[in-house]
Each structure stands twice: as C-alpha cells, then as structure tokens.
Amino acid sequence: xxxxxxxxxxxxxxxxxxxxxxxxxxxxxxxxxxxxxxxxxxxxxxxxxxxxxxxxxxxxxxxxxxx
Numbered sequence: 609x610x611x612x613x614x615x616x617x618x619x620x621x622x623x624x625x626x627x628x629x630x631x632x633x634x635x636x637x638x639x640x641x642x643x644x645x646x647x648x649x650x651x652x653x654x655x656x657x658x659x660x661x662x663x664x665x666x667x668x669x670x671x672x673x674x675x
Contacts, residue, residue, distance in 0.1 A: 611651035612639040623659035630668035648672035
C-alpha cells in the first residue's frame with residue numbers, strides 16, 4: 609500500500625499518516641509521499657524520521673492511531 613503523511617499538523621500536533629485511498633487524507637499539495645509499505649507501522653516509522661509526532665489516521669491506519 610502507498611502511504612502519505614500530512615505536512616500540516618492536526619490541532620494536537622500530530623502529522624497523520626494516510627493510505628493513498630483514504631477519503632480523509634490531505635489535499636495533494638499538503639501530502640508528502642512516504643513510500644509503499646506492508647502496513648501502517650512501517651509507514652509511521654518512516655514519517656517519524658521527519659515528523660516526530662507522526663500518527664496513523666483513525667480511518668485508514670487505525671492500528672497505528674493513538675489518541
């Protein structure tokens with residue numbers, strides 16, 4: 609699956625990681641491509657290399673979403 613991270617943080621400071629097909633993902637100009645991964649855990653780990661507060665999207669990467 610292809611994953612992206614939102615360049616803009618949420619009000620709580622998180623940069624959400626989304627799948628390519630997520631209907632809650634950021635606009636194209638606000639997304640940064642992370643790569644293809646077998647699951648959200650690896651995608652979030654990659655996002656944390658740039659965004660320390662990366663977190664999985666509640667809707668498409670729920671297994672990696674923390675409150």
